[in-house]
Amino acid sequence: MDHRVLSRLAAPAVAALLALTTGCTGETVQGRPGASGVRDPFFPKAGNGGYQVEHYSLDLDYDPADGQLHATAVITARAEQGLSSFNLDLSGLEVEGVSVQGEGARFNRTGNELTVRPAEDLERGEVFRTEVDYSGRPKAVTDPDGSEEGWIVTPGGKGAVGVGEPVGSMAWFPGNHHPSDKATYDITVTVPRGYEAVSNGELRSRTEEGDGRTAFAWHSAEPMASYLATVAVGKFEVTTGRTASGIPVYTAVSPGEAAASEPVLARLPEMVEWGIGRFGPYPFSATGAIVLPAHSLGYALETQTRPVFPGAPGSEELVLHELAHQWFGDSVSPKSWKDMWLNEGFATYAEWLWSEDHGGPSAQQHFDAYVAGDTRVDGEAGSDWGAFPPAAPRNPKEISASPVYGRGAMVLQRVRQEVGDAKFFALVRGWAADHRHGNASTADFTAYAEEKTGRDLTEVWDVWLYGKDRPKAPKAPKDAKASAAP
Numbered sequence: 001m002d003h004r005v006l007s008r009l010a011a012p013a014v015a016a017l018l019a020l021t022t023g024c025t026g027e028t029v030q031g032r033p034g035a036s037g038v039r040d041p042f043f044p045k046a047g048n049g050g051y052q053v054e055h056y057s058l059d060l061d062y063d064p065a066d067g068q069l070h071a072t073a074v075i076t077a078r079a080e081q082g083l084s085s086f087n088l089d090l091s092g093l094e095v096e097g098v099s100v101q102g103e104g105a106r107f108n109r110t111g112n113e114l115t116v117r118p119a120e121d122l123e124r125g126e127v128f129r130t131e132v133d134y135s136g137r138p139k140a141v142t143d144p145d146g147s148e149e150g151w152i153v154t155p156g157g158k159g160a161v162g163v164g165e166p167v168g169s170m171a172w173f174p175g176n177h178h179p180s181d182k183a184t185y186d187i188t189v190t191v192p193r194g195y196e197a198v199s200n201g202e203l204r205s206r207t208e209e210g211d212g213r214t215a216f217a218w219h220s221a222e223p224m225a226s227y228l229a230t231v232a233v234g235k236f237e238v239t240t241g242r243t244a245s246g247i248p249v250y251t252a253v254s255p256g257e258a259a260a261s262e263p264v265l266a267r268l269p270e271m272v273e274w275g276i277g278r279f280g281p282y283p284f285s286a287t288g289a290i291v292l293p294a295h296s297l298g299y300a301l302e303t304q305t306r307p308v309f310p311g312a313p314g315s316e317e318l319v320l321h322e323l324a325h326q327w328f329g330d331s332v333s334p335k336s337w338k339d340m341w342l343n344e345g346f347a348t349y350a351e352w353l354w355s356e357d358h359g360g361p362s363a364q365q366h367f368d369a370y371v372a373g374d375t376r377v378d379g380e381a382g383s384d385w386g387a388f389p390p391a392a393p394r395n396p397k398e399i400s401a402s403p404v405y406g407r408g409a410m411v412l413q414r415v416r417q418e419v420g421d422a423k424f425f426a427l428v429r430g431w432a433a434d435h436r437h438g439n440a441s442t443a444d445f446t447a448y449a450e451e452k453t454g455r456d457l458t459e460v461w462d463v464w465l466y467g468k469d470r471p472k473a474p475k476a477p478k479d480a481k482a483s484a485a486p
């Protein structure tokens, strides 16, 4: 039976058919519906309960001329309970058909939830394959803080980019869109000849189709949270190479941004090697960058292996920040969106360390500049980093606000002040190694830090991480006294 035909039957007819089928099979598994969200404190409908995805295979056919996407998503997942139905997150677009384990499945849509009812209930522990055929003109999603993500047509209309932090990936593929469910990916993008299509991981093949189109097959061998998936379609100048330790580099730059990008991107391989020295082994099998036409987005994003920049990166620190996320955020991902400071505090702290190691102000000097609001040392030091504690943003608008970044970095410097350099850098490297390709929460971090350093850090957590008030001038760092300026 063609699953598309079944899925288009009127619901009562299908219900009758299913009742009949169930009645005949005898040993039917008794499943129940999977939850429509994973109870994220800020995005309760993000992600879905009852299963974990192992692999996404996305086949995207996109034409920049009319903005139309024709796509198939094959999602391999493991049931964590008996399932009579389960949800995928998908925003907009038309679903043409769904099958589970090769059999047509009923589905319906409410808001951003696509509910799939397999012909037979799934057993707990069962690995199952869901295929979704869908099409339409994917759209942008507006975040609670007003920024745009999802599918963005780049200025001039000659291309597009898919970006997903925190929930924008549902605008271009159905999935379990919460960082707590990481999976491997194959993303194949077919575009008209003359366009490039760039995504995460390694380019496995580039095939000229007979019909004037080119298919780019990208493979992500390491687990990825869906908000870090990306596809960029457009005219790009592609540069490939390797870092000193052999990590393949693939950089795609919009031609208008090439000259301005060149000096900063030339240092990308060195930055990756510096990160290896500071944070431990690079977590992925590829690196690079995607530079979009200017003003494509209001932000840069640490999309896995290949961060996107909205125009030529304005500074070394910006590129370094997104690369540092490969360890902190991409490899060690947050358990919930409330844990965002684990991403941004570390990436901001990495900027301070890069500065310290390259003749700029030390991390302690950045910290002091924040305390004093001295923007001559650090341009962000005047931000309202005391507005709320980094581990406790009050609403989804605040997960990308300055305390999550600057004060998150200050938390790390406070830990370094307490435990000294040797224990601090062992902690940072251990954190990246022990949670590699996994997820972690703030509570995981504080427990790990105390265990790893053998120190009671309650005061740091209470005042800097969770304290509602803007912390007062910290006590003088123990090992900085000798070098303090007269």
Ligand SMILES: [Zn+2]
Residues within 6 Å of the ligand: 302, 321, 325, 343, 344, 347
């Ligand atoms: Zn960041």
